[in-house]
Amino acid sequence: MRATEVLGRQHDPIVAIATPPGRGAVGIVRASGRDLAPLLEAVLGPERARTLAPRQATLVSFLGEGGQTLDRGLAIHFPAPHSYTGEDVLELQAHGGPVLLQLLLARCLAALPGARAAEPGEFTQRAFLAGKLDLAQAEAVADLIDASTEAAARSAARSLAGAFSGEVHALVERVVALRTLVEATLDFPEEEIDILEQAGARAQLDALVAALDAALAHARQGALLREGLHVVLAGQPNVGKSSLLNALAGAELAIVTPIPGTTRDRVRETIQIEGVPLHVVDTAGLRRDEQAADEVERIGIERSWEAIGAADAVIFLHDLTRLGDAAYRAGESNIAARLPAGPRRLDVYNKADAAQAAPAPPGSLALSARTGAGLDALRRALLAQAGFSPAGEGTVIARTRHVQALQRTRLHLLAAQGHAAARDAALDLFAEELRLAQQALGEITGEFTSDDLLGQIFAKFCIGK
Numbered sequence: 001m002r003a004t005e006v007l008g009r010q011h012d013p014i015v016a017i018a019t020p021p022g023r024g025a026v027g028i029v030r031a032s033g034r035d036l037a038p039l040l041e042a043v044l045g046p047e048r049a050r051t052l053a054p055r056q057a058t059l060v061s062f063l064g065e066g067g068q069t070l071d072r073g074l075a076i077h078f079p080a081p082h083s084y085t086g087e088d089v090l091e092l093q094a095h096g097g098p099v100l101l102q103l104l105l106a107r108c109l110a111a112l113p114g115a116r117a118a119e120p121g122e123f124t125q126r127a128f129l130a131g132k133l134d135l136a137q138a139e140a141v142a143d144l145i146d147a148s149t150e151a152a153a154r155s156a157a158r159s160l161a162g163a164f165s166g167e168v169h170a171l172v173e174r175v176v177a178l179r180t181l182v183e184a185t186l187d188f189p190e191e192e193i194d195i196l197e198q199a200g201a202r203a204q205l206d207a208l209v210a211a212l213d214a215a216l217a218h219a220r221q222g223a224l225l226r227e228g229l230h231v232v233l234a235g236q237p238n239v240g241k242s243s244l245l246n247a248l249a250g251a252e253l254a255i256v257t258p259i260p261g262t263t264r265d266r267v268r269e270t271i272q273i274e275g276v277p278l279h280v281v282d283t284a285g286l287r288r289d290e291q292a293a294d295e296v297e298r299i300g301i302e303r304s305w306e307a308i309g310a311a312d313a314v315i316f317l318h319d320l321t322r323l324g325d326a327a328y329r330a331g332e333s334n335i336a337a338r339l340p341a342g343p344r345r346l347d348v349y350n351k352a353d354a355a356q357a358a359p360a361p362p363g364s365l366a367l368s369a370r371t372g373a374g375l376d377a378l379r380r381a382l383l384a385q386a387g388f389s390p391a392g393e394g395t396v397i398a399r400t401r402h403v404q405a406l407q408r409t410r411l412h413l414l415a416a417q418g419h420a421a422a423r424d425a426a427l428d429l430f431a432e433e434l435r436l437a438q439q440a441l442g443e444i445t446g447e448f449t450s451d452d453l454l455g456q457i458f459a460k461f462c463i464g465k
Contacts (some may be wrong), residue, residue, distance in 0.1 A: 016105070234335070267281070284303070
């Protein structure tokens with residue numbers, strides 16, 4: 001459903017099962033709307049509905065259409081505006097049988113005029129629209145649910161509590177203060193240079209850029225905690241890529257044999273390093289098409305190059321026992337010519353434990369996938385390459401869109417610095433760049449956000465949340 005359709009129906013009462021599908025000890029049916037009195041009377045009975053204490057769990061009978069008891073459980077009523085969505089909210093905590101929960105859901109939908117099943121994330125979307133959460137906090141709700149590491153969960157909780165939003169709001173306040181000064185100065189064009197100097201506008205702008213850089217560094221860390229790093233193991237056949245994947249994962253995930261071309265397709269595994277998810281992909285050994293054993297291996301090699309092109313980091317694995325072989329060196333040169341250069345590529349030399357192993361080049365990373373020697377150094381190198389430092393108590397969760405918004409903000413502030421430094425100081429352009437910087441920051445918290453973006457964000461939530 002398009003975001004505009006959901007926003008157009010935001011005043012409909014909504015109902016959903018808020019617990020995962022399947023059997024469980026407890027299942028929750030949640031409803032939200034402007035007036036849930038008809039639902040309370042129908043499901044709990046008129047007398048119990050009148051005496052239900054706000055925000056207190058009460059043991060009640062859940063009634064069917066004919067007044068029969070469907071189940072006994074806990075009912076919690078959150079009258080507006082003191083609720084998650086800002087509307088009246090009712091939670092029915094029943095036994096977690098799928099049939100029973102469907103009966104309760106159907107009963108709520110039938111008892112509440114105009115009620116409909118909730119869309120994914122619609123409860124949190126209503127919380128955002130009611131001002132209970134800003135957009136970054138709303139996203140942190142989903143990130144907390146989806147967290148794949150302890151560090152990501154702790155960081156998402158801090159973002160949900162408003163730590164990241166507070167940092168963004170502080171930047172907005174500084175931009176607004178500077179805009180106020182500059183736009184007021186536009187009324188006195190003959191004095192604008194002196195006013196800029198006397199009010200310290202340039203110094204304020206420099207300090208603002210420094211604060212933004214700090215926020216951008218935090219956001220990059222948070223995005224890495226949330227989304228992880230996609231790492232591809234690349235190299236010729238039999239250099240030990242599958243052995244390295246198994247060693248990093250601590251399990252026998254990929255088949256390891258001395259036969260060239262054993263790995264025909266990509267093998268994926270997610271591991272954790274310092275709380276950061278690393279999505280590691282083992283690929284087919286790289287060699288020229290005419291050297292492939294058959295069509296299957298050729299397809300595997302093509303997929304390997306596709307994975308390399310999409311990777312955040314590529315481990316180019318070398319075999320220390322074959323460095324003196326001319327054919328092997330020619331294969332290395334062919335691969336190196338196609339691999340990305342720069343920080344995405346990490347050269348690693350394997351089989352350091354072998355008796356015939358040559359010494360690794362000075363300053364390079366050598367290891368043994370068989371014995372595990374050097375693996376810790378590889379883990380540290382991957383984190384360093386990603387620009388990640390160990391998560392502290394101040395780390396917050398962030399998303400790629402947050403990083404991109406902060407990067408756009410920085411570009412506008414740098415443009416403003418250029419205008420301020422010019423001899424004629426074009427204040428109208430200076431003010432416009434500050435306005436655009438404020439707008440980019442507002443996209444993070446939802447002050448300037450399109451309906452389509454809202455739809456994309458909330459559509460990825462769980463139903464019932």
